[in-house]
Amino acid sequence: MELAFVNPSSATLFAPTKALPSLFKHSSIRVFNVRCISNSTAGAAAGVLERPWKTSDARLVLEDGSVWKAKSFGATGTQVGEVVFNTSLTGYQEILTDPSYAGQFVLMTNPHIGNTGVNFDDEESMQCFLAGLVIRSLSISTSNWRCTKTLGDYLTERNIMGIYDVDTRAITRRLRQDGSLIGVLSTEEVKSDEELLEMSRSWDIVGNDSPLTVELGYLRKKHPLIVLAGVDLISDVSCTKPYEWVDRTSPNWDFNNEGRGEVFHVVAYDFGIKHNILRRLASYGCKITVVPSNWPASETLKMNPDGVLFSNGPGDPSAVPYAVETVKNIVGKAPVFGICMGHQLLGQALGGKTFKMKFGHHGGNHPVRNIRANRVEISAQNHNYAVDPASLPQGVEVTHVNLNDGSCAGLAFPALKVMSLQYHPEASPGPHDSDSVFGEFIVLMKQCKQQA
Numbered sequence: 001m002e003l004a005f006v007n008p009s010s011a012t013l014f015a016p017t018k019a020l021p022s023l024f025k026h027s028s029i030r031v032f033n034v035r036c037i038s039n040s041t042a043g044a045a046a047g048v049l050e051r052p053w054k055t056s057d058a059r060l061v062l063e064d065g066s067v068w069k070a071k072s073f074g075a076t077g078t079q080v081g082e083v084v085f086n087t088s089l090t091g092y093q094e095i096l097t098d099p100s101y102a103g104q105f106v107l108m109t110n111p112h113i114g115n116t117g118v119n120f121d122d123e124e125s126m127q128c129f130l131a132g133l134v135i136r137s138l139s140i141s142t143s144n145w146r147c148t149k150t151l152g153d154y155l156t157e158r159n160i161m162g163i164y165d166v167d168t169r170a171i172t173r174r175l176r177q178d179g180s181l182i183g184v185l186s187t188e189e190v191k192s193d194e195e196l197l198e199m200s201r202s203w204d205i206v207g208n209d210s211p212l213t214v215e216l217g218y219l220r221k222k223h224p225l226i227v228l229a230g231v232d233l234i235s236d237v238s239c240t241k242p243y244e245w246v247d248r249t250s251p252n253w254d255f256n257n258e259g260r261g262e263v264f265h266v267v268a269y270d271f272g273i274k275h276n277i278l279r280r281l282a283s284y285g286c287k288i289t290v291v292p293s294n295w296p297a298s299e300t301l302k303m304n305p306d307g308v309l310f311s312n313g314p315g316d317p318s319a320v321p322y323a324v325e326t327v328k329n330i331v332g333k334a335p336v337f338g339i340c341m342g343h344q345l346l347g348q349a350l351g352g353k354t355f356k357m358k359f360g361h362h363g364g365n366h367p368v369r370n371i372r373a374n375r376v377e378i379s380a381q382n383h384n385y386a387v388d389p390a391s392l393p394q395g396v397e398v399t400h401v402n403l404n405d406g407s408c409a410g411l412a413f414p415a416l417k418v419m420s421l422q423y424h425p426e427a428s429p430g431p432h433d434s435d436s437v438f439g440e441f442i443v444l445m446k447q448c449k450q451q452a
């Protein structure tokens with residue numbers, strides 16, 4: 001019989017790890033893969049080695065007046081953000097590094113987080129841009145063959161706050177009922193509940209000249225309190241110079257790697273691009289030039305690309321008119337593919353409007369009807385805004401519909417060689433049902449090249 005012996009809290013409670021195999025030497029129980037992970041904030045550094053558990057040392061105060069006592073891990077301090085819930089069962093590292101979460105607290109509905117630690121491969125960008133992580137239970141043991149460090153140490157290094165022992169189900173029900181809420185997360189005892197509540201409530205009324213400041217983890221500097229609606233968040237997460245991307249999905253992980261043949265040059269606008277979009281394009285045979293969010297359309301067209309990709313990205317799509325203008329100037333001159341923020345920018349460039357949803361879609365289990373293929377795909381989603389299909393002009397086709405709420409999940413304008421998805425065909429994390437859309441983009445580019 002194989003039995004995993006897991007130390008539940010502290011090495012001091014049980015025999016030292018090295019002694020464990022000898023304890024079981026005369027039994028049929030085999031001890032394997034035993035690692036003692038101390039909780040860095042509750043452990044030696046804090047001088048409380050003797051206490052095997054941690055008491056509440058953090059609060060999440062929501063703008064509706066509720067106060068949630070919690071235990072902190074990762075960074076300390078005070079942080080403001082919009083709370084969104086994510087229903088993915090796996091992939092917390094990809095979620096943490098998805099730049100589209102900038103300014104948001106991600107609350108995971110899966111109660112058990114941290115058990116596989118973090119690794120080198122699952123990074124979706126170079127940084128964590130989110131405001132913080134809210135979870136029910138932080139795994140006391142980390143074990144995975146790719147693991148390089150614990151989730152707590154990773155968040156501390158990146159100056160990102162995390163809290164656990166939170167009633168995530170109750171908060172999720174509140175968000176579903178009342179819509180997304182602004183919250184303030186704090187480990188600072190000197191700040192009263194009223195003060196934190198005031199911060200959460202003033203977040204959407206103060207402007208950039210506000211004397212109130214918060215520390216946005218990813219900017220690592222004091223930043224004026226800002227609102228998410230109406231603010232350009234993509235320029236802070238975009239690259240600053242163009243670069244070439246060559247990495248493909250590793251053959252070990254690629255489930256769809258039939259020979260690709262012809263090479264297409266794609267210019268990819270980085271509005272907060274996830275690495276797996278680039279990897280999937282490269283795996284489908286594209287040569288990729290990534291450009292910053294403010295890269296002029298004229299410069300892109302001078303590169304004579306076979307296609308242009310508009311990426312995912314954080315914040316309100318109606319707050320970035322310069323990006324909509326760029327999209328407008330490219331549409332019709334090269335085949336284009338928009339993903340999430342890119343889809344919302346395309347919707348506006350074609351004459352449509354975007355709106356803020358009640359609590360958005362965040363998770364890896366959203367059913368979408370692919371109208372053209374007449375099939376249902378389970379998709380990975382992460383967005384708070386959507387394109388209003390009623391605002392779109394004639395000729396624009398709604399190609400995908402979210403089956404949870406009937407919202408627009410994909411568009412096409414064949415005459416202008418436009419295609420877009422509101423969700424994430426690259427997954428990471430999430431199901432791969434929609435991966436073939438990258439192949440559809442290749443076909444679009446091929447057709448255009450043949451007609452030229």
Ligand SMILES: NC(=O)CC[C@H](N)C(=O)O
Nearest residue numbers: 312313315340341384385
């Ligand atoms: N993943 C994304 O690109 C998010 C798009 C947009 N920021 C939204 O929240 O709707």
